[in-house]
Amino acid sequence: MFSRILKWAGMVVLGAIVIVLIAFGIFSFLFRQHVNKQYAVQVREIPVPEDSASIAAGKHLYEIRGCGECHGTDLRGKVFVDDPVLGLLAGTNLTYGKGGLPDSFDNKAWLRALRHGLNAENKTLLLMPSEEFSRMDDHDIAAIIAFCKAQPKIDAPPVPIKIRPVGKVLSVLGKIPLFPAEMIDHKLQQPAQVVKGPTADYGKYLSASCTGCHKPSLTGGDNPVPGGVPVANITSAGHVGKWSKDEFIIALRTGKTPEGKQLQVTDMPWTMTARYTDDELTALYLYLKTK
Ligand code: HEC
Numbered sequence: 001m002f003s004r005i006l007k008w009a010g011m012v013v014l015g016a017i018v019i020v021l022i023a024f025g026i027f028s029f030l031f032r033q034h035v036n037k038q039y040a041v042q043v044r045e046i047p048v049p050e051d052s053a054s055i056a057a058g059k060h061l062y063e064i065r066g067c068g069e070c071h072g073t074d075l076r077g078k079v080f081v082d083d084p085v086l087g088l089l090a091g092t093n094l095t096y097g098k099g100g101l102p103d104s105f106d107n108k109a110w111l112r113a114l115r116h117g118l119n120a121e122n123k124t125l126l127l128m129p130s131e132e133f134s135r136m137d138d139h140d141i142a143a144i145i146a147f148c149k150a151q152p153k154i155d156a157p158p159v160p161i162k163i164r165p166v167g168k169v170l171s172v173l174g175k176i177p178l179f180p181a182e183m184i185d186h187k188l189q190q191p192a193q194v195v196k197g198p199t200a201d202y203g204k205y206l207s208a209s210c211t212g213c214h215k216p217s218l219t220g221g222d223n224p225v226p227g228g229v230p231v232a233n234i235t236s237a238g239h240v241g242k243w244s245k246d247e248f249i250i251a252l253r254t255g256k257t258p259e260g261k262q263l264q265v266t267d268m269p270w271t272m273t274a275r276y277t278d279d280e281l282t283a284l285y286l287y288l289k290t291k
């Protein structure tokens with residue numbers, strides 16, 4: 001009698017293990033399909049300047065678009081997620097030093113990465129937020145490339161990206177934005193140069209950098225990194241709707257909100273928003289007020 005129960009229990013456990021293995025096999029298969037998909041895109045080439053004013057403009061854009069959060073302030077590359085369950089994610093060394101970009105990484109390769117989210121094999125980059133950058137105008141994208149290419153070579157070995165089983169399952173289910181090439185309109189014709197200034201229109205253009213976490217609607221919700229704190233609603237329906245422009249600027253430069261909360265840089269990257277100029281923060285404020 002007792003041994004029969006044991007036998008049944010053993011079979012149930014064994015069955016459960018087999019089901020988990022099959023499910024994981026299916027997710028691994030689907031994951032490989034996403035990663036190995038090859039895209040046929042037309043990369044529209046644009047001139048990349050080399051003058052010091054463009055490089056300075058590119059440096060500012062590198063800072064406010066958050067490139068440094070994942071590639072390091074000196075472009076040497078950086079591990080930005082190291083989670084025992086999800087995996088290890090690291091931004092590439094963007095210099096032409098050892099372990100960085102190969103000499104063959106030309107302007108077209110830069111544009112393919114930034115505007116299409118694709119690597120040299122025309123397969124999707126992982127987690128690189130190219131969907132946000134794909135909407136930047138020619139002027140800004142060329143300035144960023146100019147800045148990156150003007151930086152000194154740094155020898156820093158590449159850190160291979162590892163996506164662990166739970167990370168694979170969540171990315172296949174669309175819970176982690178791991179495959180930027182799938183989120184991009186590859187036919188989009190970007191403007192040569194948008195009009196910059198303290199206006200809601202320009203704020204809308206800049207807000208592309210907020211949508212990855214605050215969602216395209218800017219109403220927030222679940223954190224894009226599973227287990228992270230919920231993302232605030234930053235439309236006029238949230239706290240921001242009650243803040244003055246000066247309070248908004250202080251919050252985005254120091255992380256201190258008028259409600260007395262200290263935002264943690266690891267949750268809300270205010271060291272990035274601290275680099276925005278007054279005009280840029282005013283533009284964002286005016287745009288958020290319209291939402
Ligand atoms: C959220 C993190 C993140 C941010 C922000 C980010 N990147 Fe990346 N980037 C990555 C990761 C991760 C990779 C490597 C992806 C891979 O190898 O699949 C990458 C790859 C790249 C590549 C392609 C390198 C290659 O070998 O093909 C370029 C170029 C690049 N990033 C430039 C930039 C620039 C410029 C910015 C800012 C405008 C930026 N990135 C912002 C995470 C990020």
Ligand code: HEC
Pocket residue numbers: 206207209210211212213214223229230231232233234238239240251257261262263264267268269273284
């Ligand atoms: C990497 C993800 C991420 C990005 C990118 C991001 N945010 Fe946030 N933000 C958060 C999270 C998470 C919170 C909530 C933090 C908390 O509750 O402690 C937050 C909170 C805020 C708050 C405070 C809201 C309140 O009610 O107190 C403001 C304002 C804000 N973000 C504005 C922005 C703007 C503007 C941008 C784009 C320029 C931006 N954020 C980009 C993740 C992000």
